[in-house]
Amino acid sequence: MRILSLLPAATDIVAELGLGGDLVGRTHECDWPADLVASVPVVTAAEFSADRMSSREISDAVGGAAHQGSSLYTLDVERLAELAPDVVLTQDLCDVCAVSYTGVSAAVRLLDAGPRVISLEPRTLPDVLGCVERVGEVLGVPEVAARRVRELEERLETVRELVADRPRPRVAAIEWLDPLWPAGHWVPEQIRCAGGEPLLAEAGEHTSPIGWERVRESRPDVILLLPCGFPPERTESEWRELTRLPGWAELPAVRAGAVWVLDGPAYFNRPGPRVVRGAEVLAHVLHGVRAGDQVTPAEAHRVG
Numbered sequence: 001m002r003i004l005s006l007l008p009a010a011t012d013i014v015a016e017l018g019l020g021g022d023l024v025g026r027t028h029e030c031d032w033p034a035d036l037v038a039s040v041p042v043v044t045a046a047e048f049s050a051d052r053m054s055s056r057e058i059s060d061a062v063g064g065a066a067h068q069g070s071s072l073y074t075l076d077v078e079r080l081a082e083l084a085p086d087v088v089l090t091q092d093l094c095d096v097c098a099v100s101y102t103g104v105s106a107a108v109r110l111l112d113a114g115p116r117v118i119s120l121e122p123r124t125l126p127d128v129l130g131c132v133e134r135v136g137e138v139l140g141v142p143e144v145a146a147r148r149v150r151e152l153e154e155r156l157e158t159v160r161e162l163v164a165d166r167p168r169p170r171v172a173a174i175e176w177l178d179p180l181w182p183a184g185h186w187v188p189e190q191i192r193c194a195g196g197e198p199l200l201a202e203a204g205e206h207t208s209p210i211g212w213e214r215v216r217e218s219r220p221d222v223i224l225l226l227p228c229g230f231p232p233e234r235t236e237s238e239w240r241e242l243t244r245l246p247g248w249a250e251l252p253a254v255r256a257g258a259v260w261v262l263d264g265p266a267y268f269n270r271p272g273p274r275v276v277r278g279a280e281v282l283a284h285v286l287h288g289v290r291a292g293d294q295v296t297p298a299e300a301h302r303v304g
Contacts (some may be wrong), residue, residue, distance in 0.1 A: 002115075003141060003276075004085035005030060006044065007076075009173045010120060011037065012272030015091070024083045026218045027073075029229075032266070032274075041083065043076045055227070057180040057240055086117045087138060122271040123204040125189040126234070129153065132273055152276045155292060156193055159279050163195030169286055171196040172220035175228050175269070177238055179209035183226060186275055189269055194282030196222065216247045222286060223253040225303075226264030232234050232298060235261045239303060259304035260285050267299070 001269055004025040005011040011030040015024055020036040027044040028035050122128045130151050136145020171191045175183035182200035184207035191198040199218045201207050225239050239261065253259055262268065262285070267278030272295060280291040281300050 001087060002083070002140065004043065004087060004115070006078065006089045006090040007120060009131075009147050009270040009272035010089035010091075010135065012270065012274055013132050014139070016132065016148055016273045017136055017139065017141055019139055019141065022139075025080065026085050034139070041079065043074075043079050043083070043302070045074050052301070055176060056231060079135075081282060084233065088115050088117045089120065090117060091120050102163045105265065120271070123185050123206070123235055125156075125186045125193070125203075125206075125275065126271075127272045128186055144225055148273070152273055155276050156279055159193050159283050159291045160195075162291055166195050166287050168195055168197045169221035169258075170199055170219070171222045171224060171274055171286070172199045172215055172218060173201075173224040173226060173268075174215075175226060175264070176209075177225070177227055177235075177241065179217060180212060181209050182207050183224075183268065186271060187226075190268065190275060190279045190282055190285075193222075193279045194286050196282065196286045199251050205290075212245050216245075218249065220253045221256065222258045222260070223251070224260050224262055224285070226262040226268045228269040229265055231265065235264075236303070243304075254304055257302060259302065260300055261303050262300045263298060274283065 001019075001020065001023050002024045003014055003022045005023060006027055007015060008027060008030045011023065011026055012032060014020060015033050016035060020033070023040045025043045026040045028042050028046065029044075030085070051210070063241035089199070099188070102109050103175050115139070120131045120135070125245055129152060132149050132152070133145045136142050136148075154292055168282050171193060173183035173187050175181045175187070186203070188198035188203045188205075192203075198213065200210065207240035225235050227235050248254060258289055262281065267274050267281055277292065280293075284295040285290045285300050
């Protein structure tokens, strides 16, 4: 089966199911597994370059009038036709994260032989695991998908058991730095699984920007910085702007030195199977316990 993934999380799922060799196309943001995706043709591009833009400039660009009613990404329809996929995996959850389902559907209608388009729209941790099963069914490997989901669920249960009797710190997870944007969807569940009490957002919630006072009033014991699409080194270059906000130094998390930079794209922003690793990473961050492989500084490190 010829698979085209228009969502990094879907590429993760395909790899998890052992079908990476069937990928014929991907997005420019699909970066894992690196050795697999390096040889897979790219069929998308961003309409702007964020490399030299601040968080505020990026936010203005993706939310500005220039993008109202349009996609932030271009899809190479000619290349899509050449690749002749049997299945296209896409999403209808966030137009800022990937090519929209509407845009993909319109492009597919132009092809002579239309592939099957599957839209993934997980909002919670169970939804994410459900997507693994759904994709497995579509791609003809339901038994593999069921086995992988059981393994992922067992890892989550191990995390819960490791932190079951520990105090539950109050945790603020920040998914964008300017404006401040709390992490919703499955992240509150990752935090709860790892023995924390999530602040600022509920499980499954599609969040929106909040004022600094709301963060300040929540008085978090731990602050997690995991901006969407930013690797840790990019977060490192911007997070100190937060220290200029009024009352920053008085926050319990800051006083305790419990401000952490995490790899958002790898383990928290994308609704793929690696969110389970995200819960394991948080168990280390919140309680110093080890679940799975040893947590590396690239996955999570303290900055304040």
